[in-house]
Amino acid sequence: MELCASDITVRFAGVKAIESVSVALGRGEILGLIGPNGAGKTTMVNVLSGFQRPHIGKVAIDGAGTQGRSEPWFARNGVVRTFQAVRLFRGLTVSENIEAALSSLSISRLSARRRAAELLDYMGIGGKAGLAGGALNYGDERRVGIARALALSPKFLLLDEPAAGMNIGEAEDLSRLIQQIRRDFSCGVLLIEHNMALVMNTCERLHVMASGKTIATGTPDEVVANQHFKSAYLGSEAA
Ligand SMILES: Nc1ncnc2c1ncn2[C@@H]1O[C@H](COP(=O)(O)OP(=O)(O)OP(=O)(O)O)[C@@H](O)[C@H]1O
Numbered sequence: 460m461e462l463c464a465s466d467i468t469v470r471f472a473g474v475k476a477i478e479s480v481s482v483a484l485g486r487g488e489i490l491g492l493i494g495p496n497g498a499g500k501t502t503m504v505n506v507l508s509g510f511q512r513p514h515i516g517k518v519a520i521d522g523a524g525t526q527g528r529s530e531p532w533f534a535r536n537g538v539v540r541t542f543q544a545v546r547l548f549r550g551l552t553v554s555e556n557i558e559a560a561l562s563s564l565s566i567s568r569l570s571a572r573r574r575a576a577e578l579l580d581y582m583g584i585g586g587k588a589g590l591a592g593g594a595l596n597y598g599d600e601r602r603v604g605i606a607r608a609l610a611l612s613p614k615f616l617l618l619d620e621p622a623a624g625m626n627i628g629e630a631e632d633l634s635r636l637i638q639q640i641r642r643d644f645s646c647g648v649l650l651i652e653h654n655m656a657l658v659m660n661t662c663e664r665l666h667v668m669a670s671g672k673t674i675a676t677g678t679p680d681e682v683v684a685n686q687h688f689k690s691a692y693l694g695s696e697a698a
Pocket residue numbers: 471472475476494495496497498499500501502503
């Protein structure tokens with residue numbers, strides 16, 4: 460059971476954002492997708508979730524092809540992602556933002572409200588259900604973004620920089636939460652993150668990209684010892 464992107468190439472105006480990259484995410488694993496700015500990480504998540512069609516290569520969900528499918532189909536088939544910019548409806552309450560995500564499922568408004576309350580409790584922000592979406596701080600916005608993704612019962616959850624704007628303590632809580640989500644939802648989690656402590660503490664396996672290509676894969680220990688990782692990733696991060 461896996462979400463698999465094989466030999467993916469994506470070009471923008473002739474420039475290769477991703478070149479011949481393959482990524483596989485198993486159910487029940489936490490995979491970190493890391494690399495310097497502009498490495499192609501978000502583009503790969505866009506490909507894996509149906510937001511971007513690859514120019515070359517294929518995506519399969521549990522072995523089934525996805526050619527010609529758009530992002531709502533991917534979500535219905537268990538591939539759910541969050542965004543770097545959370546894009547909450549600012550005029551709706553936090554609860555209503557989750558209920559809106561549930562509206563594609565055929566459940567009553569009352570059930571949607573109850574499910575939204577459960578998910579907000581699960582994310583530790585049950586007390587904020589009645590606030591306006593626009594009133595949240597950065598970290599809480601990201602928690603709502605994850606709750607909104609969980610509303611769709613993901614088999615594969617793709618998180619694009621979920622710890623941006625969080626302090627050290629909040630990022631540690633997020634690490635525990637991601638591991639709990641993997642257990643409670645029996646899903647695979649792909650984590651794009653620049654917070655290396657969070658990545659190293661949370662992921663079992665890492666896939667490192669730079670300039671649109673794969674430069675290293677392996678366990679966190681293996682990757683940290685990899686020369687390509689040290690020079691390309693840490694070199695540019697340290698600059
Ligand atoms: N819609 C687009 N049009 C043109 N170029 C794009 C587009 N999206 C991404 N790119 C380019 O593709 C490359 C990869 O970008 P991408 O956002 O996937 O990198 P990233 O690793 O997610 O970076 P970051 O860590 O900064 O979010 C970059 O050179 C970027 O400028």
